[in-house]
Amino acid sequence: MNVHHLPMEFIIIAAGLFGAAAGSFLHVCIWRIPRETSIVTPASRTPCCDVSIRWYDNIPILSYCILLGRCRYCRSSISLRYLIYEIVTALLFAGIVYKFGISLTTLLYLIMTMNLIVASGIDWDHQYIPDFLSLPMIPAALVVAALVQWTGMFPQALVQNIRQAIVGCVVGGGIIWGIRIIGAWVFQQEAMGFGDVKLMAFMGGFLGWDETLLCIFLASLLGSCVGIGLKMAGKIDKYGRIPFGPYLCAGAYLCLLFGPEIIQWYTNPLFSP
Numbered sequence: 001m002n003v004h005h006l007p008m009e010f011i012i013i014a015a016g017l018f019g020a021a022a023g024s025f026l027h028v029c030i031w032r033i034p035r036e037t038s039i040v041t042p043a044s045r046t047p048c049c050d051v052s053i054r055w056y057d058n059i060p061i062l063s064y065c066i067l068l069g070r071c072r073y074c075r076s077s078i079s080l081r082y083l084i085y086e087i088v089t090a091l092l093f094a095g096i097v098y099k100f101g102i103s104l105t106t107l108l109y110l111i112m113t114m115n116l117i118v119a120s121g122i123d124w125d126h127q128y129i130p131d132f133l134s135l136p137m138i139p140a141a142l143v144v145a146a147l148v149q150w151t152g153m154f155p156q157a158l159v160q161n162i163r164q165a166i167v168g169c170v171v172g173g174g175i176i177w178g179i180r181i182i183g184a185w186v187f188q189q190e191a192m193g194f195g196d197v198k199l200m201a202f203m204g205g206f207l208g209w210d211e212t213l214l215c216i217f218l219a220s221l222l223g224s225c226v227g228i229g230l231k232m233a234g235k236i237d238k239y240g241r242i243p244f245g246p247y248l249c250a251g252a253y254l255c256l257l258f259g260p261e262i263i264q265w266y267t268n269p270l271f272s273p
């Protein structure tokens with residue numbers, strides 16, 4: 001059976017289910033990686049009453065709804081985080097599959113999406129991004145660009161040759177590094193971590209310089225909106241810090257999906273000043 005003959009709705013629903021399961025696993029990664037425990041063993045136990053979780057209570061999204069958000073054993077409420085990560089990952093996976101169909105580009109961008117979710121989650125909770133999520137992805141971006149250039153693999157990828165990947169890395173890392181230096185000078189405190197520099201260098205290698213600029217612009221826009229919202233709700237900690245990584249990741253994801261369309265729209269002579 002040729003998968004390309006399956007109806008698109010079916011493929012997208014399958015991608016969503018797969019994404020929900022992946023989101024469940026990514027949530028475990030986000031919880032365990034900063035605590036330096038294995039992401040595979042031991043099997044999950046309830047954080048409230050330390051009972052090992054049965055498979056039927058571990059079905060993404062569904063279990064949370066069936067249990068009405070409460071532990072089967074002690075009835076204490078289960079963190080909404082589980083549900084949020086599962087739903088968000090399901091939606092992000094469905095978006096990639098909708099755009100790129102069943103292809104190697106989809107596989108590549110799903111891996112990148114998972115990386116972005118884990119980096120965002122850890123940055124959100126702990127204000128740092130583990131190096132192993134960003135640094136190995138820089139050479140990986142160059143390898144992908146080389147494969148596109150020389151073998152025609154990943155024909156839908158944003159970056160089509162090694163030069164674009166290198167320029168993207170330098171522009172992405174360079175801009176965030178610049179903001180970091182200027183921010184430290186203006187505010188006399190660390191405005192942006194070095195983790196963001198490495199993160200944006202890696203993403204730049206996959207986005208190319210033009211999408212990188214768009215990514216940073218979208219991240220600033222999203223970050224400002226959320227920052228103002230949190231400030232008004234009085235939810236910013238006493239240092240006034242909000243991690244920037246999740247917004248850069250959200251910007252990068254939006255660029256993967258809509259980047260060329262946004263840039264085309266913006267540079268259309270009918271719309272631009």
Ligand SMILES: [Zn+2]
Nearest residue numbers: 048049071074
């Ligand atoms: Zn419990």
